[in-house]
Amino acid sequence: MQERSRVTFDALVEACAGLLVERGYARTTTNHIAARAGVNVASLYEYFPGKDAVVAEVAARLVDRVLRRLGRGAAQVVEGGEQRAVRRWIERIHDTLLREKKLVAVFLYQFPHTGQLDSIESLGPRLLEFSQEIRRHAAGFVRSDLSDASLQLLINLVTSTIMQLVFDPPRGISRRALLDELVARTEEWIRD
Amino acid sequence: MQERSRVTFDALVEACAGLLVERGYARTTTNHIAARAGVNVASLYEYFPGKDAVVAEVAARLVDRVLRRLGRGAAQVVEGGEQRAVRRWIERIHDTLLREKKLVAVFLYQFPHTGQLDSIESLGPRLLEFSQEIRRHAAGFVRSDLSDASLQLLINLVTSTIMQLVFDPPRGISRRALLDELVARTEEWIRD
Amino acid sequence: MQERSRVTFDALVEACAGLLVERGYARTTTNHIAARAGVNVASLYEYFPGKDAVVAEVAARLVDRVLRRLGRGAAQVVEGGEQRAVRRWIERIHDTLLREKKLVAVFLYQFPHTGQLDSIESLGPRLLEFSQEIRRHAAGFVRSDLSDASLQLLINLVTSTIMQLVFDPPRGISRRALLDELVARTEEWIRD
Amino acid sequence: MQERSRVTFDALVEACAGLLVERGYARTTTNHIAARAGVNVASLYEYFPGKDAVVAEVAARLVDRVLRRLGRGAAQVVEGGEQRAVRRWIERIHDTLLREKKLVAVFLYQFPHTGQLDSIESLGPRLLEFSQEIRRHAAGFVRSDLSDASLQLLINLVTSTIMQLVFDPPRGISRRALLDELVARTEEWIRD
DNA sequence: CATGAATGAGCGTTCATTCAT
DNA sequence: TATGAATGAACGCTCATTCAT
Helix, strand or coil: CHHHHHHHHHHHHHHHHHHHHHHCCCCCCHHHHHHHHCCCHHHHHHHCCCHHHHHHHHHHHHHHHHHHHHHHHHHHHHHCCCCCHHHHHHHHHHHHHHHCHHHHHHHHHHCCCCCCCHHHHHHHHHHHHHHHHHHHHCCCCCCCCCCHHHHHHHHHHHHHHHHHHHHCCCCCCCHHHHHHHHHHHHHHHHCC | CHHHHHHHHHHHHHHHHHHHHHHCCCCCCHHHHHHHHCCCHHHHHHHCCCHHHHHHHHHHHHHHHHHHHHHHHHHHHHHCCCCCHHHHHHHHHHHHHHHCHHHHHHHHHHCCCCCCCHHHHHHHHHHHHHHHHHHHHCCCCCCCCCCHHHHHHHHHHHHHHHHHHHHCCCCCCCHHHHHHHHHHHHHHHHCC | CHHHHHHHHHHHHHHHHHHHHHHCCCCCCHHHHHHHHCCCHHHHHHHCCCHHHHHHHHHHHHHHHHHHHHHHHHHHHHHCCCCCHHHHHHHHHHHHHHHCHHHHHHHHHHCCCCCCCHHHHHHHHHHHHHHHHHHHHCCCCCCCCCCHHHHHHHHHHHHHHHHHHHHCCCCCCCHHHHHHHHHHHHHHHHCC | CHHHHHHHHHHHHHHHHHHHHHHCCCCCCHHHHHHHHCCCHHHHHHHCCCHHHHHHHHHHHHHHHHHHHHHHHHHHHHHCCCCCHHHHHHHHHHHHHHHCHHHHHHHHHHCCCCCCCHHHHHHHHHHHHHHHHHHHHCCCCCCCCCCHHHHHHHHHHHHHHHHHHHHCCCCCCCHHHHHHHHHHHHHHHHCC
């Protein structure tokens, strides 16, 4: 039954996601995953070639979720008019990340094989493409001579600051101040 | 003998550092470390409570080295006058990171326990303090109203872009262009 | 349908034979066999009590083939007259084995349960019976007082030497020399 | 302590030999071996790179024992004079093999990797060298023109018949008759 | 202090076999 | 009769850690 398969497959992926969050990558084992999914280890190997394949599926779904949520946000940002668009956009990214904080941290800081998780790897480039698209559609309030390099830099500024706010909020400076400053800087950056 | 202790201790830390670079965190075992240090595993446990303590010491020394090197650079930047100071400073950070690329990558991408390495954690705050100090000593060519939040943002921009250049150079944009843009942005940022 | 049954049964046996040759006994799994036969694993268990039963059927067919081929050869040897009969006979055995070399090797060197494959076990006795029959029909050029023990010894000599030539040709001595010597010895042995 | 090592090492090898005899190669596991040796599995891996290395050591010791026993026998055969020398020699081989019957069978019929057990592989060639040496030292009662090929054939006859007697005694013919015939044939073969 | 030796606990993976449908 | 899905029971192996000396 295809139904039964789907259920088992999903159970495995979700069990894995949960364990990654609770125990971290290194201490998440195939036996744990299968046990929490309520199936035998061997079933895991029916659906995945090995442990990292399950983890990869978790990553793929995570990336999907994040991009989809950001996609919806982008539409609203552009449609919603210039007014506070940047602020809305940045806060949308911030909230999206905050929601998946623990899981994102696993792939950012724990998954040991650099260059082996296509979906995660693709996030950076996708973000750039994304921004380029926004730039094109937002000709009204974005300066026309914004180069790719400059855009990439801006993305770095935004993402790294959001990451800092999400994963390691600085002690000496208030969240609010940092976010406000980030918004201000970004508006200045993109505006003519 | 305190002397012999010191020697053994150092040998262990250096063996560990070498193995982390060569084999990665997961494949570096206590037996490897001890063997390369020329002592017995049990001796490792005389000096350290466990594997991760050795790794933590490696991390601490790495952070020390990086900060020391940046400290020396900062002095030169300030003393050397305004001329191209920002460029020199940014390239110094870039080169420092590049030199330790492999080891930094271990702590960035392989060490499995987020939030358990004090020295690594302290890098962010230390970098901010550092920059605040520079700001004070460089009153001449740094705008006087540069807030802490703004400074933190600038650090984020600089470090995240350098990290990208070192660990994951973007395909669509040239290194040069990105560095040039970074320098230009930073000068604009700090200048009145 | 008996017809469909037969087809499936044969497909399983042939798939198994192929896999044994290609992957060896240990790496041939029931799932492989079923997959290559184009049926489900569970079907395999409809026709056979377990993995080794399939293997046993492969063995039985192999023995059958070998004996049938030798039978045809024996007739020709006897009918063809004395001239070089021994040489023709020995080379027929040699070629028959060579043709099935890989599969024979599986049962000789890989099948793990000694004394559990009736068909293979029966080969020895069958060979003796065979030779006794030849002896009866070849009264003309075989000495009349050739005892069973002597015949068994001769079979041992011939088969072990052929096995050596097929599976483990000696390095110091040429194939030709060994075969020639074997033929000469055999002729001397059976002739008055 | 080197003493402790030796003891553990030997215990492992002996445990392995016992299990091979009792359970066969495939069902002898590293955990079994270690358990019977009274040590932890991990200790097995201190002394051997893996399961097959233990098995290889068992094989090496077996071959050693067999060759040593045959060596002692050869001396007696040659020194003891021509009288019944062949019979003594053949019975010596027969008895030696009989003593290790089960273990020999494991390596002959169960060990799955052809061409991976140097010691076992060397047995054939060693036997030929052995016989060549005997031929040289026994000029008195061995025909001078016995070629290497002929000698190899004789070895095949003797070993295969002894193997048959040890592992698969034929039903229609008495042991005695077969042995007598073998001795007679061999004497005829080597004598002028 | 130092070491050779040992080990507990677990890991990822495999496969012959059996259900539920 | 046939199958998709599931599983029990192991297996070979690793490694951080600890004794006994």
